[in-house]
Amino acid sequence: MPPPAHDERLMRQALREAELAFAQGEIPIGAVVAHNGTGQIIGRGHNQTEQLRDVTAHAEMLALTAAANYLGNKYLHDCTLYVTVEPCVMCAGATAWAQVPRVVYGTPEPKVGYSRHGQLLHPRCQVLTGVLADECAALMQRFFADKRK
Amino acid sequence: MPPPAHDERLMRQALREAELAFAQGEIPIGAVVAHNGTGQIIGRGHNQTEQLRDVTAHAEMLALTAAANYLGNKYLHDCTLYVTVEPCVMCAGATAWAQVPRVVYGTPEPKVGYSRHGQLLHPRCQVLTGVLADECAALMQRFFADKRK
Numbered sequence: 001m002p003p004p005a006h007d008e009r010l011m012r013q014a015l016r017e018a019e020l021a022f023a024q025g026e027i028p029i030g031a032v033v034a035h036n037g038t039g040q041i042i043g044r045g046h047n048q049t050e051q052l053r054d055v056t057a058h059a060e061m062l063a064l065t066a067a068a069n070y071l072g073n074k075y076l077h078d079c080t081l082y083v084t085v086e087p088c089v090m091c092a093g094a095t096a097w098a099q100v101p102r103v104v105y106g107t108p109e110p111k112v113g114y115s116r117h118g119q120l121l122h123p124r125c126q127v128l129t130g131v132l133a134d135e136c137a138a139l140m141q142r143f144f145a146d147k148r149k
Numbered sequence: 150m151p152p153p154a155h156d157e158r159l160m161r162q163a164l165r166e167a168e169l170a171f172a173q174g175e176i177p178i179g180a181v182v183a184h185n186g187t188g189q190i191i192g193r194g195h196n197q198t199e200q201l202r203d204v205t206a207h208a209e210m211l212a213l214t215a216a217a218n219y220l221g222n223k224y225l226h227d228c229t230l231y232v233t234v235e236p237c238v239m240c241a242g243a244t245a246w247a248q249v250p251r252v253v254y255g256t257p258e259p260k261v262g263y264s265r266h267g268q269l270l271h272p273r274c275q276v277l278t279g280v281l282a283d284e285c286a287a288l289m290q291r292f293f294a295d296k297r298k
Contacts, residue, residue, distance in 0.1 A: 053223045054214050055246035056205070065203050074202045089269050090242025097204035097239060117266050120238050 006039045007082070007104055011131045013041060014082040014106070017059060018139055021046035028139045031059035031083040033067035033076060036102065042079070043067030059083060060091035064098055076100045084136035086113035086129070092120040104128045106136025155188045156231070156253055160280040162190060163231040163255070166208060167288055170195035177288045180208035180232040182216035182225060185251065191228070192216030208232060209240035213247055225249045233285040235262035235278070241269040253277045255285025 010032055017030025026047045033043035045062025049055055060083050068074050080102040081087075081095055087105065092114035095103060099122050108129065114120045121127065159181055166179025175196045182192035194211025198204055209232050217223050229251040230236075230244055236254065241263035244252060248271050257278065263269045270276065 049223060049246075053221060054217050055223045056210055056214055056243050061205055065205055068203050072202060074198060074204045088242055088246075090239050090246060093237055093239025093242055094205050097198075097237075117269065120266065 006034075007080075007128065007131050010034050010039065010041070010080070010082045011084070011104060011106060011136075013044070014059075014084050015132060015135055015139070017044055017046040017063075018084045018136070021048070021059070022139060022143055024048075024051060026050050028143050029059045029083065029085045031063040031081060033063045033079050033081050033100075036078050036080055042070040056090070058088065058091050060087050061094055064094055064100075068098065074098060080104055082131075084132075085109050085140060086115065088112050089114050089117060089120060095125070096120060096122045100125060102126045102128070104131055106131055107133045107140070155183075156229075156277065156280050159183050159188065159190070159229070159231045160233070160253060160255060160285075162193070163208075163233050164281060164284055164288070166193055166195040166212075167233045167285070170197070170208070171288060171292055173197075173200060175199050177292050178208045178232065178234045180212040180230060182212045182228050182230050182249075185227050185229055191219040205239070207237065207240050209236050210243055213243055213249075217247065223247065229253055231280075233281075234258050234289060235264065237261050238263050238266060238269060244274070245269060245271045249274060251275045251277070253280055255280055256282045256289070 014030045018028040022028035030046045043063040043066035045059040048057040076098045084106040086109040163179045167177040171177035179195045192212040192215035194208040197206040225247045233255040235258040
């Protein structure tokens with residue numbers, strides 16, 4: 001498992017993805033998948049549901065698919081998913097199917113986050129939250145404040 | 150909403166998709182998305198997780214994305230999703246995001262079906278189950294019996 005310094009570095013990469021989404025008028029959520037041993041990023045994604053007109057194009061889904069393509073393996077057994085906001089039910093389900101053993105997310109999502117439905121991740125998945133939480137939350141708040149103007 | 154005869158005709162199309170998956174060595178699950186007014190199929194998919202090495206390539210996900218591409222709209226407000234087996238958590242989450250108002254599935258999936266986690270579909274989604282249930286279940290049983298040989 002990567003040390004905490006890795007977690008912050010990798011969450012900052014997920015935040016960079018979220019900023020790309022923001023710039024494209026998408027709800028600003030970003031994700032990366034990194035190899036646990038090396039910390040190497042093997043998949044990236046930012047929310048593209050509007051651009052692609054496809055509800056399945058969440059940051060996590062795109063990052064998981066990219067990582068699987070990179071590895072040539074649908075199981076991401078030695079990886080961590082970093083995502084700026086708590087995953088939804090769909091993304092938690094995909095993370096479980098991929099048997100991702102570790103998820104790090106920035107800020108909770110009380111309305112549509114998976115955790116209000118109980119344990120939807122893989123039974124052995126470890127979850128860490130709160131990494132760069134303020135920055136991840138601030139980007140979301142700025143997006144929705146702009147929308148309301 | 151389509152009459153029951155439509156449901157059987159459209160589930161048979163989903164079964165045809167499931168048979169394509171079976172022939173490709175994939176867990177045999179198929180799905181179609183049909184327009185409620187006309188019964189026209191606007192999206193199809195069969196499980197391709199092995200072929201694509203991607204856990205997100207479930208029949209329902211592919212059919213939902215195809216339907217959204219057809220409509221140019223990520224919301225499938227006037228559609229029914231037909232799927233041979235009860236959707237998983239991931240696919241239920243995607244169906245909820247797409248605001249699909251009606252889901253028809255063939256046979257329950259007690260282990261990984263969404264329903265053991267409660268209501269994960271859209272709050273206004275109607276669910277009908279049992280359409281061609283025996284045929285949908287038999288195809289799954291045949292697949293796993295072959296695997297055990």
